[in-house]
Amino acid sequence: MPVVQVDQVHKRYGPLEVLKGVSMAVERGEVVAIIGRSGSGKSTLLRCLNGLEPIQSGRIEVAGHVLDASGRGLRALRKDVGIVFQSYNLFPHLRVAENIMLAPRVALGLSKRDARARAEATLAQVGLAEKIEAWPDNLSGGQQQRVAIARSLAMQPKVMLFDEVTSALDPELTGEVLATLEALARDGMTMLLVTHEMAFARRVAHRTIFMHQGLLHEEGPSEALFGAPRTLELRQFLAGGLK
Amino acid sequence: MIRQFGIDEFIFILLSARWTLVLTLIALSLGGVFGFVIALTRVSRFAPLRLLAGAWIGLVQGVPVLMLLFLSYFGLALAGLDLPPMIAAGISLSLYAGGFLGEIWRGAIQSVPHPQWEASAALALTRAQQYRYVILPQAVRIATPPTVGFVVQLVKNTAIVSIIGVVELARAGNLINNATFQPFKVFAVVALIYFCICWPISLLARRLERGMHAGRPG
Ligand SMILES: Nc1ncnc2c1ncn2[C@@H]1O[C@H](COP(=O)(O)OP(=O)(O)OP(=O)(O)O)[C@@H](O)[C@H]1O
Ligand SMILES: [Mg+2]
Numbered sequence: 011m012p013v014v015q016v017d018q019v020h021k022r023y024g025p026l027e028v029l030k031g032v033s034m035a036v037e038r039g040e041v042v043a044i045i046g047r048s049g050s051g052k053s054t055l056l057r058c059l060n061g062l063e064p065i066q067s068g069r070i071e072v073a074g075h076v077l078d079a080s081g082r083g084l085r086a087l088r089k090d091v092g093i094v095f096q097s098y099n100l101f102p103h104l105r106v107a108e109n110i111m112l113a114p115r116v117a118l119g120l121s122k123r124d125a126r127a128r129a130e131a132t133l134a135q136v137g138l139a140e141k142i143e144a145w146p147d148n149l150s151g152g153q154q155q156r157v158a159i160a161r162s163l164a165m166q167p168k169v170m171l172f173d174e175v176t177s178a179l180d181p182e183l184t185g186e187v188l189a190t191l192e193a194l195a196r197d198g199m200t201m202l203l204v205t206h207e208m209a210f211a212r213r214v215a216h217r218t219i220f221m222h223q224g225l226l227h228e229e230g231p232s233e234a235l236f237g238a239p240r241t242l243e244l245r246q247f248l249a250g251g252l253k
Numbered sequence: 254m255i256r257q258f259g260i261d262e263f264i265f266i267l268l269s270a271r272w273t274l275v276l277t278l279i280a281l282s283l284g285g286v287f288g289f290v291i292a293l294t295r296v297s298r299f300a301p302l303r304l305l306a307g308a309w310i311g312l313v314q315g316v317p318v319l320m321l322l323f324l325s326y327f328g329l330a331l332a333g334l335d336l337p338p339m340i341a342a343g344i345s346l347s348l349y350a351g352g353f354l355g356e357i358w359r360g361a362i363q364s365v366p367h368p369q370w371e372a373s374a375a376l377a378l379t380r381a382q383q384y385r386y387v388i389l390p391q392a393v394r395i396a397t398p399p400t401v402g403f404v405v406q407l408v409k410n411t412a413i414v415s416i417i418g419v420v421e422l423a424r425a426g427n428l429i430n431n432a433t434f435q436p437f438k439v440f441a442v443v444a445l446i447y448f449c450i451c452w453p454i455s456l457l458a459r460r461l462e463r464g465m466h467a468g469r470p471g
Binding site: 092102103116158165 | 289364368369371372373375376378379382386390391394421
């Protein structure tokens with residue numbers, strides 16, 4: 011059974027229809043890249059998947075939690091679905107350890123010691139064990155982003171969403187974050203990642219989805235989709251560089 | 254008989270400053286609670302509450318403190334509620350402080366960047382938990398310098414309650430002046446005492462502001 015199931019989802023901002031009936035399914039352990047032009051609705055889709063944006067119609071089921079237009083059951087869903095944003099959004103008033111421990115403690119009810127153990131484990135996973143007592147402001151962008159990933163992982167989510175997590179980084183820092191993502195993928199995490207890193211998507215994602223004007227325009231195994239795009243729009247997109 | 258301005262008079266004025274301090278503390282604590290409720294109401298997701306709190310703030314900021322004072326002293330007396338001057342003074346100053354602190358704190362809450370809400374929501378925190386662990390701690394840092402700055406205004410504005418007969422610092426000065434006819438000496442002393450209360454607070458506000466710009470949590 012798919013761990014993410016999206017059926018005919020429509021999403022509007024006022025009169026602007028951003029998702030025009032999106033359907034898709036993601037299996038456990040699958041890594042899916044989402045590509046597409048700016049404004050095609052990629053971020054909106056991810057944000058709908060963990061209920062940051064309400065949908066007008068359709069149905070979303072993630073890790074067994076159903077989201078519909080009523081918006082009930084959000085918190086239960088968010089315990090199982092992590093999201094990492096382009097702007098890392100660490101809590102600036104908390105040290106790295108507390109950034110990571112906060113949600114396991116207050117949302118999951120873990121003891122301080124168990125939460126601390128999770129912080130240590132996830133920081134080690136992203137290669138930042140020695141930064142546990144640092145302040146976010148004293149970390150580089152790449153390090154902050156890896157802490158943000160660790161913070162999400164500490165909830166032990168069943169699905170991770172990544173929205174252009176390297177786009178705000180200097181080129182020399184994107185590598186370390188991409189390596190972290192790749193390691194996660196290898197460990198079998200179910201991941202949806204919106205990205206402009208085409209080479210990365212092709213290499214790491216099992217499947218790639220091309221969004222165009224609020225719809226899934228083309229999808230398939232990454233190698234096939236990048237190697238032999240079928241639709242004109244995707245060919246133009248891949249030829250035209252990124253945006 | 255005209256008295257001289259001597260040590261007794263000086264001590265009388267100095268001691269009356271405690272009522273200035275007491276009023277300031279009352280207004281700060283009651284007004285603080287009140288302002289906190291107003292600030293949260295102003296950013297509530299429930300529109301009627303927001304409007305109500307907004308209207309209240311408009312009222313409190315739009316009329317002189319003196320009117321709040323007259324309303325709570327003479328107005329309530331007319332309504333059959335005869336409040337001692339000290340109580341009426343405490344109430345009106347608290348209303349005043351509540352309105353201003355509420356506005357300062359609302360601004361602070363709203364200046365916490367929106368992504369902080371999203372990041373904490375995505376981590377499955379409830380709205381109350383978001384406030385408690387993520388938003389308010391950051392808002393407090395933003396709000397501290399203007400809040401301390403407001404306390405200075407509050408200390409000085411307590412003088413207004415002398416009008417209904419509370420013998421605080423300003424009124425004590427007035428009484429002594431009426432007995433000694435040495436206004437320059439008397440009010441220089443009064444001013445000096447106000448200054449001694451307010452100056453350290455202003456310094457603190459300025460230091461906190463600089464500390465903020467240094468910008469490191471801790
Ligand atoms: N909060 C909002 N209010 C109104 N319109 C919005 C809002 N968020 C996004 N939009 C609009 O929805 C459309 C899709 O936006 P979205 O952010 O999903 O695109 P995207 O594919 O992620 O683009 P990018 O590659 O630039 O990140 C855009 O036209 C955008 O202007
Ligand atoms: Mg986007």
